[in-house]
Amino acid sequence: MIYTNFREIDKAGRIVISKDIRRHLNINAGDILQINADDECITIKKAEAKCVFCNALEDLIELDGKHTCRDCLKKLNEQ
Numbered sequence: 024m025i026y027t028n029f030r031e032i033d034k035a036g037r038i039v040i041s042k043d044i045r046r047h048l049n050i051n052a053g054d055i056l057q058i059n060a061d062d063e064c065i066t067i068k069k070a071e072a073k074c075v076f077c078n079a080l081e082d083l084i085e086l087d088g089k090h091t092c093r094d095c096l097k098k099l100n101e102q
């Protein structure tokens with residue numbers, strides 16, 4: 024199914040993703056979205072995994088279904 028919405032961007036650069044699209048992609052408040060742009064298009068994709076502490080998207084380690092980045096893991100180990 025393809026969803027098409029037309030949305031006005033506000034002065035702060037924000038747009039609203041419609042409820043039907045959020046529901047279709049299981050996007051919830053607090054989720055991290057990856058935004059890519061080229062010369063013509065912007066794509067927004069739900070990020071697959073993020074660090075539970077700092078929301079980093081790269082260099083993640085999975086532990087019991089949760090993800091943490093190496094920097095946060097190092098901070099935990101130091102405490």
Ligand SMILES: [Zn+2]
Binds near residue numbers: 091093094095
């Ligand atoms: Zn982290």
